Amino acid sequence: MNDEVALLGAAAIRDEVVKRVRQGDHRLALTGRRAVGKSTIMAAAAAELGRSGCRIVRTAMPAGDDAGPVAMALVAEQLGGACREVVHDVHASWRTKLEALVAELRTAGPRVAGPRSRPARAVAAPGVVVTIDDPRFGRNDQATTVFDERAVELVGRLASLENVAVIAAASWPVPLDWGPSLTVPASADIARVLADPAIASLAGAAAVRELAAAPVHRSPLELRVLVAIETRRRHAAVDALAARLPLDALIDQLLDSLGPAAQQGCLRASVMRTAFDDQALASFWRGAADADLPLVRGALLVRSAGGWVLPDAIATRVRAREVEQTDLDRAHRIAAEFHARAFTATSKRPPQDLLQSATRHELEQLHHLVAVGDLKALEARRPFFVDYFDAIGRQLGQRGVRRYGSRDGAASLRLAAEAYKRALAIDDNDAYAHHYLAYNLDLLARTPDLVETHYRRAIALDPGHVWHHGRLITFLVTDGRVLDAAAAWEDVTARFPQPQPAWLYEELHRPVARLLLDRGELDFAERVLGALPAVADASPWARSERRLLRRLRDAADDRLVFPASIEPTRRWTGPHLVDAALRSKVKAWWAGRIEAWDEERCVIRIASDAATFGRRWFTEAELTATLGTPRVRVGVGRFLEIVQWKGGDEAIYLHPDEVDDPDLPAVFPPANRYLTRGERATRARA
């Protein structure tokens, strides 16, 4: 059960953590908003526990696909010995590394008697205390990637060790079964924030000090941004507060007030996941206007023990703005250069902060090379986690998807496939790499046999991953093997019996049914949609796919004479295109659809009731006359009604053009990719 120890000061929370660990709590969490001091409190508690004889191991899980590897490497770095060697072994699998780490931790740090100041009721502290910044916890409400799973697995294994206490500092909710959770409150000490010399020197500080005296809570970051925009334009802070602008809007105002070079600097800093030094700062903001630099240093950046940091809220906002891919790539390249330099420096002179070790810089460099999609450079650095090849494969694959259909897109997909081949060369049991090698080859649509081989291998290695099954099934349908697809569907439905979390239906049933509809496999599509539980069946995509299924059924039965806008129950209550007041004058009416045009005539598919269907033929002149409009070519598929008035006249009324169903998922990749590639359509094969 979670405890909420709110409104305690930092020192009190630190003491509470120490006390609980000594009492035998093996899992603790500090939660609260970003930048409220969780990590600081955790470090202080760890230091206290360290003084009482516990072995302290610090680690962190950065945002990105490599959270698990980074956290593992940092732990191994501190444990050293054989464990470090295994973790740094290029050829060792994740599983081997994890087992080596766990084995080392099991034997590490024998239990030590309590500290001098141990409370009377305290029991012995654990041998090892592991602190984790931003740990990942398992989730059941969405699909997870292998990267998430590795991070979650690492946290889970650490937390399962009897001689290890794990303290987590998280900005997001921790699972209920994790253990006690202490909330660190946000408390902006206005005076302290504004007393920071970098802030105080800005012209807007005084005005903001007055404004902030109002009894409205403001975060330190908000205060800093207010000072910055006030500095840039007098009364800007007053205006912003009067307009009750949210923090993102304030940040936007600040960013907009900067020159282009300063904005580029912000982008470069925003990709950093660690603190950076003055040299990096200078290179990020090279060319920035002199007037911008004080704002950057004073309001945007925060000076931490490890160096400069761009707060997450600002970094996120910077990346969320319209950013050119080339600028983003440039930012990652500069970041990679910084970490390469820092790696060399820290290799010679280990830093004070364990989280800024040489290994961390090495992995950060890899992270940025992954972000750029530079497979060659990544390979040259021989990453000791196969995950980096998986991650760069993902990065390149996503670029390929974004530019699908272009040469650049195909080049990215080919590189992605290469990256996964590299991963498999190191670890042939990497289900993720098998799956995505298959997927990228599937998008390229050149080597379908390899596609099937790797999809099936991924399933064999990790049958519990629903994407592996779903993509094999859609591949088989695309390849014209519906019976094989149906057999694979039986397998997957047996493996994931109902009920399943909602995301599973979205990841499996949605794309499978959509492709089946696209290929006119209506009975199969009905089976897939029929397997949806009520909650998934009510989702917009499912309703939309069902609507399409009904229309295609009508089409298959050659009975398509009403637009989708007319519900089946209302169909024969027409004519729908005649004013209700005039309906008494209608002798007969037919629902219809333009079916085809040939050189002479237009064919109209018509029905007089739900059971009586037929056709009529009109020349263009006849159609124009009956429509009562100027000469117009009505397109195939247009719905209409033919009305015969009691006076004997006949008229045709057109339904409005149908609009696309916004909830209908797109078919991706295009189902005909294997038909449009391969042999060139230029010469007969005589």
Next chain:
Amino acid sequence: MANELPALAPDRLQVLVFGPGTGELVVVRAPPNDWMVIDGCRIGTTSYGLRTIEHYGAKSNVRLVALSHPHLDHAGGFAELVDAVAPTASPTWPLLGLLWPAPLTGRVSRDAATAFREARVHQALASIRGRWRRRPTCRWPMNRGDERRLGDARVRVLSPTTAARDRAFAAWAGARRHDDNQVATALEVQWHGRRLVLGADLVERPGSGWSAVLTFDRNVVRHAGLKVPHHGSDAALHDPLLAKHDRLSRTFVVTPFASRDLPRFGAKEGVGRLLAVAPEVHLTALPRDHDRQAGTPLRVRRSALARHGKSWAIDPLTPGFPDCWVMLELAKTGTPTIVHGRGSVVVTRG
């Protein structure tokens, strides 16, 4: 019984032609027991080709399967058939024929009916292409003159010409409009010196498709039975192919194409032209409703079917598989025998 498919006659070549108003399926059984299936038709999602093969328990005896051309009305139920007769687990597959590359629209039509038919064409193409790739030996590229054995019979590809294929490919590659009936694959089945011609949708105009066939082999005109090309459209009827020939009776089987109002019944068009040569023409169905649709085959004079004015043509009331079929049976000697299924029509002169 008209409600059932006829029994197999071990010593006869049997050709079963289905055409329920939209779509065309030709199933050939050659003694001793080899089968060929050309094209497909369906009602709803029922594949007539697959149901026929299942009815006769002939899945493992299907030797040749082909899509004569990738048109929407010929691909119905075809993919299901290919999937069933060439399953992954089976060590032997029939030869799978297709004119490739085939035209693709490249976009999904907003008209659901067109989109559905295009989807089924694409699925039919995929079902063959995938299998060609996996077992190249099953590829039947259907080049003109290509001959394949079917039991005691031989099947020969009559069309299209290489030039016609090149023109089609160039048009498709350039996204230009093209009448794909010019590259439909007509086949000839020879058995004990007798010939049957399966005309697919090959047209004479444009492209002079039938002239090219007769240039290739004059003897094609010596057929004992003709599955009339392209639903008896005037553009497909080539007089030399239809003309009377010494000691040979003419047997014509036509499938309708309801949305194109084919075949026509005027004295000098469509069925009228065929009746100038043969005393009767066999239709798998009428392109519109007739009052004995669900019962025994209808026998009717041509003039009774001629233009129906501006009134609307109610659909054939297809009662469902097996319906709208005509079987042509060929003994080693003698005139062909015709068996009619429900929905079918015999049109006579007058």
